[in-house]
Amino acid sequence: MRYRHITLLTLTVGTVTAAAMVGAKMALAAGTDSLRTPARRRPGAAAHSGNGQDRAAFDELLRRQEQAWADKDGAAFAATFTEDADLVTFNGDYLRTQDAIAQGMQYYFDHYIGDTTIRTLDQHVRFVNRHTAIIVRTSCQIQAGESECREGSLSVNTNVLTKKNGVWLQQSFQNTRKTELPRS
Template sequence: MVMALGIGTSAGASGDDGAQFARILKQQYDAWYEEDGAKFAATFTENGDMVTFNGEHLSTRKGIAEGMQYYFDNHIPTSRLKLLDEHVRYAKRDLVVIVRLTCIVEATDCRAGSLSRNTNVLSKKDGKWAQESFQNTRVEPLPPGVVAMPEPKPYAGTIDQIRQRQEDGWYEEDGAKFASTYTKDADVVTFNADHLKTRQGIAERMQFYFDNYIDKTRLKTLGEHVRYVGKDVAVVVRTGCQLVPPSTECRPDSLSRNTNILVRRHGEWQQESFQNTRYVPIP
């Protein structure tokens, strides 16, 4: 089973950590195949957050179990998940960010259109790892390209100040300003599931998007769920949309949900990871 799913000891993690990451992943993949929402949710902390492939926010282990069981019973056909690639990075000794590329297998090969990228954030308490947040986004490839620039100077502040600076960077179409809110080695998964690595990589790729694909719009926050993991880690799940100035109404089909992981060092916050998924309601 482990070999068939491509699961092994996580690259970038050693010893017991890597073994725990692999066990958690295998439990989730087994639960998906068995269509068992409770088993899937058991890998999360009691207050964990999950944003699904369609942008729905499931909150708490109980809510994740109930939401996933509904999807298994009504919308997800019997299938297996396959791991294609993973990127493991420790934000702190007891906080890890894992970005994985996966697909859905119904026979022997990846199902067409099922390629997706997910960000998994795990915390360790009393020697045991569990998931604090998970978000999945379908891959919609865009051509490669970056706008070369030096690494932006870091920006740190309150959680609200960071959100405002990102929104300003988006409206000004300034990749460096947008990226400055992130730690040096941060991870971003975009609306089309592109994985951007490091503050400089985020700046260069976002500038490429601003110059070629993103129309001049403003971001509008419609809702926010903030949860603290200890005193120096925050999980922020936001619901938002895009406005086309001078309109104050959300642009059609622009509703999305994103998970932001922030860490506080020396009294100031910065972002460790971000992932966005378009919201598509399912009955």
């Protein structure tokens, strides 16, 4: 395999995140120069853009994840992931496997995440192939009784989803909290 310069969807100053690297490896395997550049295709070959069932499955996964967050249920949150999935949290913790995601998220729910819900502000879905999709979402947390994003909670997450036996699940998830760079 030859190495190429890769433009990552999420910039993390000083480090390259695991999920972004997974996406970058998929991009190389798919024949792209970057995650934002479509692969060169044979003349007449169409890109896979999914179908209504695929997108409905993505919406259902997101709904389940948002409900698990609202219920503070680490096991239900982890159930949206494959057994060998990984998750990089907003603070850089790296949770490997569905069981570790369940335990780690339950710890966060019990000790750090207050009474909040998740609001998705936008998303971009890109199919790498029929069985792999990358979804980049911007989201925030809404404090109970509030209607606006909680200050400091705006984040961008990269979700790598895989379809096995007709079922879409998250293979990898990486979350980056958005922060202003200091002016130089």
